[in-house]
Amino acid sequence: MRVEPKFVLQFDPLEIDALAERYGTDYDDKALHAGKRIASGDYSRDNLMVIVNWKSSRRAALLVENKDDEIGIALQFALAPATPEAMAVAVLTALRGVGIPMASAILTAINPDKYTVLDFRALESLGVENWPDTMAFYVRYLEACRELAAKHGVSLRSLDRALWQWSWEQGRQMMQD
Secondary structure, eight states: OOOOOOOEEEEOOHHHHHHEEEEEEEEHHHHHEEEEEEHOOOHHHHHHHHHHHHHHHHHHHHTTTTTTHHHHHHHHHHTTTTTTTHHHHHHHHEEEOHHHHHHHHHHHHTTTTTOOOHHHHHHHHTOOOOOOHHHHHHHHHHHHHHHHHTTTTHHHHHHHHHHHHHHHHHHHHHOOO
16 A cells, blocks of 8 residues: 655745745746746747756657647647646646656646646655656645645745755755765
């Protein structure tokens, strides 16, 4: 029987704003702008490529194997207001080169008020070392992040930036020790 992970901040929540500020916004500005264009109906490969490169440039080459109409249909369906979160992730993962973490990044860039990025840095910052690669896990993670953001009065995007930054700083500190 698999034990459900608990999502527990590994740092003082009072550090969220400072960590998010150290992360900065320059890193994801291009992706968020591409996400806005997609949200406005421009379901182009070019916009999707900007987001994919933001998350993992290694995956961008695989995206080329998808047809433009497949990309457009997947994005349009994922963004439909009636599409449940797990289904939005599922339709994006049907594209070549898109797994659950990449789908979460795509959805985050398009709607950062509703979604957040799933990656090892964020999970490390929440005390999770091993996790299942499932839609259900992503939805639980997303719900936990929403709860943490609401509890600490920050946006999902600020929380995600803080989670990423804390993990990155821990890694740098370990390299220096």
